[in-house]
Amino acid sequence: MGTLEIKVQNTKCQGCARTITDALAGIDGISTVEVDVATGRITVAGEQPSHRAIVRKLAELGYPE
Numbered sequence: 500m501g502t503l504e505i506k507v508q509n510t511k512c513q514g515c516a517r518t519i520t521d522a523l524a525g526i527d528g529i530s531t532v533e534v535d536v537a538t539g540r541i542t543v544a545g546e547q548p549s550h551r552a553i554v555r556k557l558a559e560l561g562y563p564e
Contacts, residue, residue: 507562
């Protein structure tokens with residue numbers, strides 16, 4: 500199992516955290532998503548989660564690196 504940590508912009512509330520969690524959970528290879536709203540850090544774990552796919556999805560949602 501691999502883990503990625505990404506710091507993003509614009510995380511302001513638990514609603515942002517829920518949006519991010521729900522969207523990233525739909526990406527193949529991801530088993531868990533944790534969002535720290537205060538720091539903007541997102542931790543993703545799973546079987547070889549794709550950094551590129553995660554960053555692309557976050558940007559689409561309005562949470563760029």
